[in-house]
Amino acid sequence: MPLRERAKAALLATVIVVAASGLILGAQMFRPQAPALAQGIVLSMEIDGPGWTINYSNPETRNNTVFLFLLEAARTLHFAVEWSNWSPPYSAVFVDAINGARGGGRWWVFWVDGAYATTAADLTVLHGGETILWRFTVPEGG
Amino acid sequence: MARPGAFRKLSRLDLAFLLVLFGIGGRLLLLRVANVETVLAASMLAGAFLGWRYALFVTVAVMGVSDAVIYALGYGGELGLVSILGITAFTWSGMTFAGLIGAWGGRRRVLFTTRSIAILTTISIPATILFDVWTAFGDWVFIAGPRGVPLGTVYYMQIPFTLIHLASSIVFVPLFGSIFSWLVPAPSHAPLPEPQEGEP
Numbered sequence: 001m002p003l004r005e006r007a008k009a010a011l012l013a014t015v016i017v018v019a020a021s022g023l024i025l026g027a028q029m030f031r032p033q034a035p036a037l038a039q040g041i042v043l044s045m046e047i048d049g050p051g052w053t054i055n056y057s058n059p060e061t062r063n064n065t066v067f068l069f070l071l072e073a074a075r076t077l078h079f080a081v082e083w084s085n086w087s088p089p090y091s092a093v094f095v096d097a098i099n100g101a102r103g104g105g106r107w108w109v110f111w112v113d114g115a116y117a118t119t120a121a122d123l124t125v126l127h128g129g130e131t132i133l134w135r136f137t138v139p140e141g142g
Numbered sequence: 143m144a145r146p147g148a149f150r151k152l153s154r155l156d157l158a159f160l161l162v163l164f165g166i167g168g169r170l171l172l173l174r175v176a177n178v179e180t181v182l183a184a185s186m187l188a189g190a191f192l193g194w195r196y197a198l199f200v201t202v203a204v205m206g207v208s209d210a211v212i213y214a215l216g217y218g219g220e221l222g223l224v225s226i227l228g229i230t231a232f233t234w235s236g237m238t239f240a241g242l243i244g245a246w247g248g249r250r251r252v253l254f255t256t257r258s259i260a261i262l263t264t265i266s267i268p269a270t271i272l273f274d275v276w277t278a279f280g281d282w283v284f285i286a287g288p289r290g291v292p293l294g295t296v297y298y299m300q301i302p303f304t305l306i307h308l309a310s311s312i313v314f315v316p317l318f319g320s321i322f323s324w325l326v327p328a329p330s331h332a333p334l335p336e337p338q339e340g341e342p
Contacts, residue, residue, distance in 0.1 A: 008256040016263065016312050023309040030302035087175045089306055103216075116289035118299055138222075 024089045031090070034125045037062045041128030043069050048135045049101045054079065066110060066132055067093055067121035074098075092120035101136050110134045152325050158196045160325070161188050164318060165204035170211060177307040181205065183314035185241035186269055190248025190262055190319075191326050197241025205234050225284040232280025236273040243269040258323060259316045266315040267308060274304040 040060030047054040056073035063072045067083075074081045082097040095108045102108075110117050110124075111133045117124055126132075152160075161184045168180025181204050189197030209230060212218065218226055247265040278300040282293045 005256055009259075012256050012260050012263075012316065016316055020309040020313050023305045023312075027302035027305040027309075030305075085174075089178070089309075090176045090302055092176070116286075116291060118286065118291055118295060 027090060032119065032123045032125050034064045034068075037064055041126070043126055043128070043130055043132070045069060045073055045132040045134070047073075047098055048133070049099055050106070050136055052099070054099065064126045064128075065122055066112065066117070066124040066126065067095070069126065069132065070095070070098075070121065070134070086120075093122045095121055095134075098134060098136070106136050106138055108134055108136055154192050154196065157322060157325060158188060158192055158200055161192075161200045161322070162203045162207075165200065166208045166211075168314070169204065169208045173212065173217070177303045178310040179307075180314050180318070181208070181237055182240045182270060182273060182307075182311055183266070183318055185237045186244030186247075186262070186266055186315060187319055187322050189241040189244030189246070190265075191322055194242055194245035197245050198238060201234065201237045201241045205230075205237055221285060228284035229277070229280055232277045232283075236276045236280075239276065240269040240273055243272070255323075259319050262319050263312055263316045266311040270308050270311040271304065274300060274307055 040058070040062050041064060042057070042059045043061050043063075044057035045055070047056075054073070054077060056077060058069075058072065061069060061072060063069045070081060073079075079099040080097070081095065082102065083093045083095045086092045086094065095110075096102055098108055110121060112124060112126070112130050114133075165181045165184030168184075172178050172180070181201075184204055185197055185201040188200035192200075213226065218229075221229070243265060244262070247262060275297075278296050279293070281300075282291070282296040286296045287293070
């Protein structure tokens, strides 16, 4: 490869690395960030499992994402939560099992104040006063 | 020292199968990394190097095999059969668009030059955006919309994933484009026309 062509290739590689890094950093700016709370907030949660229901509320929690609040409930009421992690650059958790309930054509999905979640549980930031509903449900349309 | 010419004599079908392997392998290896994938690059490169028929073949082969493996592993089960079929229609057609864009971009012969690779990389940007706009619409039609999520929210939530997808495309298209442009058979020698008799 001639020297001039090598210089052009090196320039292209540099532009690509800089652009890709910038795009990944840009994506992080859209990532919801849960603020550190100076004081607790009121949250409540209902978990509808197969034949059982768990209710949990805390008037002064500082766990202000759906996932952190779920872990708090699990730690307090002694039930298990299993999840899997999606890798960076846009990592997120997917809840696989709550209190031993998993699989069998059903999945754990959640709503916040009746609204279907549009982000992962660890990226859903709570501000206080919300009610979270977890339901072990059969997918719609199938 | 000259490179042995035999290594460059891969047939178009060989290259298509290499692209299929690259697409499937990359998609499955990167399954846990959201929106970092090799399928769009494989489809685009198939179109650019081999033409639109191979772009269709590579896209269908990669998506068919990798979707079968992914759903067999249990991914996407929370969506339900109707949603999966609907999303499949959007992703497959979106990747086909990318392959056809690659074929359009490569209608002039793609050579093992920085300029060719830079052009392919640039073309991958609108191809990626088109794919994401199209499949986010499919997501809204089959998943988010029926659950009451507005289309605008779906597109807003899509932004970080599209940025990552763009990063993925501008890395994989030139990386594998360089390799494949090197493996593509060199342009055949075109003999110069014979000089005509007579006065100039």
